[in-house]
Amino acid sequence: MKHWMFNCKKVTHLVSESLDRKLSLDQRMGMRIHLMMCKFCSRYQEQLLFLRKTARLYSESSEEPDLSTQLSSEVGKRIKESMVHFLKKHK
C-alpha cells in the first residue's frame, strides 16, 4: 500500500502508536502526508495529545493536598495497629 493511500482508520492506529514507539520511516511519511490533507485525523492527533497532557496533570495533582480525599481515621487506626503488631512480632 502506498503512503498516501493510508485511510483514516489506519492513521488513527499510527497516531496512537507514535505515542508509544518510533514508527518506521514508511509509516511516519504515510501518517504525515495523510495528516497534512485530513482535518479530522489532525484533530484526532490533537485530541490524543490533549489526553496525554491531561493525564500528566492528573498524575501530578495527587501531590496537592485535597481535603475530600483522605484516609479515614478508621483506616488510619487499622494501619497503625497493624504496624504496632508487626513491630511487636519483630522486636
Added chain:
Amino acid sequence: MNKQQSISNNPVENPEKWVDLYGDYLYRYALYRVYEATVAEDLVQETFLAALRSFKNFQYRSSIKTWLTGILKHKIIDHFRKKAKEQQIDDIEPNINKLDDLFTKNGQWKIKPANWNADPQKLYDQKEFIKILHKCLSELPGRQASAFILREIVGEKTKEICKILDISTTNCWVLLHRARMYLRRCLEIKWFTNEDVRESK
C-alpha cells in the same frame, strides 16, 4: 522499640507517626491510580508494613516521603499485574464494535472528530471536567484501563506494560489505541459537544 522511642515525635523512631504524616498523601497517590478506595487503602497499609520491614536498609539518600512513594509505586504495579492475571483475555475486545461505528467500511470517518480547541491546564482546573474524565476512565474495560493508566498516569514504558499485563507488544499497542479512541470519544460526547456529532459536518 523502647519507651523513650515510642513517645518520640521523630517519625523515624516512631513509625506510626508516618501514617499521620504521609498517610493521606499516599492514599491520594494510590487512589488516583487504582480508583477503588478499598484497594488504595490496602496498598497504603502494605506500603507502611513493607517500609517497616526494609527500614534498616533506608539510606537517607532520599526523603522518607520519596522512599515511601517508591514502595507504593511498586505495590501499584503489582496490583495491576495481579489484576491482569484475573482478567480474561477476551476483555481486550468489548467496546470494539462501538468504536468500529466511528468509521465507514472504507476506513473513512463516519463520526468526525470535533474541534475541541481546549487548553488542558484551564480545563483541568474545572471540577466538572475532572468528574467526567473519571467517569470515562471508569468505563474502560479492565485491560484497556490498566494499559492506559500504566502508560499515561503511572508513566511506564510500553515494554514494561507488556510485561506487567503479560501480553505481546502488538497487543499492548492495540489496547492503548482502543483506550485512547474510547476516551477521546467519551470526552467529546460528554463534555465538548454535549450531543452526538453524527449529524455535524
